[in-house]
Structure formats: C-alpha cells, structure tokens
Amino acid sequence: MDEVDPGDFRTRVRQSFGRQAFMETLGADLTRVEHAMVEIEMPFDAKLTQQHGFLHAGVISAALDAACGYAAYTVIDPDASILTIEFKVNLLSPGRGERFLFRGEITKPGSTIIVADGRAYALTNGPAKLIASMSGSMMVIRGREDVTG
Template sequence: MDNARNKRLLESFERSEIMKHFGAEASIISDGYFEITVSKQNFMVRPAGMFNGSTIATLVDISSGYAAASATRQNSYFTTVELKINYLNPALGDKLIARAQVIKNGKRLSVVRSDVFSIQVKGEALVATSLVTLMQLQNRNNETQID
C-alpha cells in the first residue's frame, strides 16, 4: 500500500467519533488487512467483568470496513451488507484486538474475516470470529469518509 493511501485511511480512522470514544488505535494497516486495539473502559464491560458483545461487534464492523478500504485503490468507501459473528469465549482481559483480513475483494462486494482477541495475563485468547460482506460505494461527492 502506498504511503498516501495509508495516510488517508489513518486520517479517516482518527476522525471516527466512535473510535475516539473507544480510545481505539489502528495498530497495523496493510493491503487488505486492518488491526484495531482498544483498552477496557467501564462502558465496554458487563457486570461480570468481560467485554460486552456490542463492543466486539463494533470492532468487527469497523475493522472489516477499513480492511476492505485498504484493499482497493479507488477513492471509495464501504457499507456493511451482512455481518455474522460467532462469540467463542468470554472476552476477559484488559484489551481487545480486532484483526481483519480481506478474503475476497470483488468489484462491488468484499468479504472480510475479522477475529477478535482478548489480551489476558496468559496471552491472547480468541473470543470471536466473524464474516462480513461489504458493498463498495463510489465517492462521487469527494466525501472525506473512506470506510
């Protein structure tokens, strides 16, 4: 991925109000791959101490959109068509990492796999896996949104 494209994706990510609210960081950006890290905050946690499923779903959706955007050279953005999540284990720990990888990058539709890991004392634990289908929309009005 060229530096200009990487910069535009990062700038878009930094404008995201929900990612600001989450205190999220874009950890790794490359062609067809996007990684987001968040630290635990009170609003993200269930009474039992694990991350809330809605936090995980949000990370899946956002990481998948940016992974799809990183796989195309066009000035376009993406909208989610379908999102399927399997919650595999309780999301215990102090951080979550969402790792999204494009599986199929078509002309209109992209399919992305996003895995979410919790960072625990004993290491990483896979807490959710997902499959997300996104539709590419043309940026006809020079909107600043990429994802």
C-alpha cells in the same frame, strides 16, 4: 488540508479512522494497516462491559466491523469508499482481558462486494485468547458525495 497520495492507502485509512468518533469513544487505536489487513486495539474499560463484567458483545461487534471495513478500504480505488452491508459474529469466549485486539482480513476482494473475516482477541500477560470471529460483506461505494473516505 494536506495532499494525500491517492495510492497511499495507509494514510487514507488512518485519516478516515481519525474521523470515527465512536472508535474514539471506545478508546480504540488503529495499530496496524497493511494491504488487505487492519488491526485495532483497545484497553479494557469497565464502562464498556455487560452485567457480568465482560466486554459487551456490541463493542466487540463494532470493533470487528471497523477492522473488517478498513481492511476492505485498503484494497479499493482511492476515489471509492466502503459501507458494511452484512455481518455475522460468533462470540467464542467471554471478553475478559487487559487489552483487546481486533484484526480484519480480506477473504475475497471484489469490485462491488468485498468479503472480510475478523478475529477478536483478549490480551493479558499470557497468550492471546480468541474471543470472537466475524464474517462480513462490504459494498464498494462510488460517486456519492455523502459517502466519502
């Protein structure tokens, strides 16, 4: 395994995201990693819709959770990890688009609990349309061999 600079949060986030089989199942890609902000994008896929042909709320929630969790991951120590402990999603408009963007941003960093906000956008040829918002709490995990990276 390659040595990773412990201060290189971008590499740590990308490596961890690469191990998320569910995000791969959704066809999601990590497209932007900044301090306290992460973006994930995915194409429309009819296999991920509900009965009306809109992107399923569970898919939207999972992608927002991942974006917020990885945003939290950018602000913690290299030897710590993150687990979501609570979130609320507001579905604002049907998930209809060619692609979707999920952005997670840190609202309040902390040594034990981190609060993040997420926004989901439907992308087409026109302007991006806000389809959902999320507020979540993430717990910083230290010293557990079964919860790493």
